[in-house]
Amino acid sequence: MLYLCLKYIHVIAAVFLFGFGMGSYLYLIAASRTANPQVIAHVARAVVRFDTWITTPAGFIQIITGYLLLTLAGLPLTTEWVMTSLIIFLCVGALWLPVLVLQKRLFVLASSAVETGKTLDDQYLPVYRKWFWLGICGFSGMFVIVMIMVTKMTPWRLVGLLA
Template identity: 75%
Template sequence: MLYLGLKYLHVIAAIFLFGFGMGSYLYLIAASRTANPQVIAQVARMVVQFDTWITTPAGVIQIVTGLLLVHLTGLGLTTHWVLSSLAIFLCVGSLWLPVLVLQKRLQQMASRAAQTGAALEEGYRNVYRQWFWMGVLGFLGMFVIVWIMVTKMTPWQLIGLLAGA
């Protein structure tokens, strides 16, 4: 029963991590495309809150439940698919703090512009671009992790399988 409970939490955390993360990402992209500082400031404020209070804890729950599941099943951390998913998860996670910082900067820049009635400052686009591409990399990593979890295959095994087909 412990295993099934942990697996359930692991899957729910993955849904929250992926769902809220992707939702926040897409909402901030849509808001930024308006170039309206008021819209961007409001959306970015919510995105920062959701990512801080929902997405981040989901990531922590993911790693904790994943490690507990590995332990309960007797798999080693060096099992190829486990090690691959853990390495990619840590890479994606290393993008997370900078993404939160950049989101907060985007929010602050948009808030200043909205308060003064000015256009977005010149640096907004540069910060946005950094944030956008970190998101692309992060979500690509998450897609790969989900593939690994479902198939128990490393990306290299998949490439080998596809090359042999």
């Protein structure tokens, strides 16, 4: 029963991590496409809050419940699919702090434009592009992790079975 409860929490945390993360990402993309500093500032403020208070804790819950599930199942961390997903998870996590910093910077740039009554300055687009591409990398990794968790296979093993 404990295993099933932990697995449920692990899956719900994954839904929050992926769902809130993707939602925040898409909302900030949509807001940025308007080029309206007021819209961008409003959305960026919410995105920073959601990612700080919901998405980030969900990532820590993933680590804790994943470790407990492995322990209860008697699987070593060195199990190929476990180690692969953990490495990808850590790589995605390493992108997280820069993403949060860039989101905060986008908020500051948009808020500054609102306060001065001007349009977005030339600094916004380069910061946005970095944030956008880090998001692509992060979510690509998350898609692979979900595939690994569902199949219990590494990507190269799965490709080998399909070939």
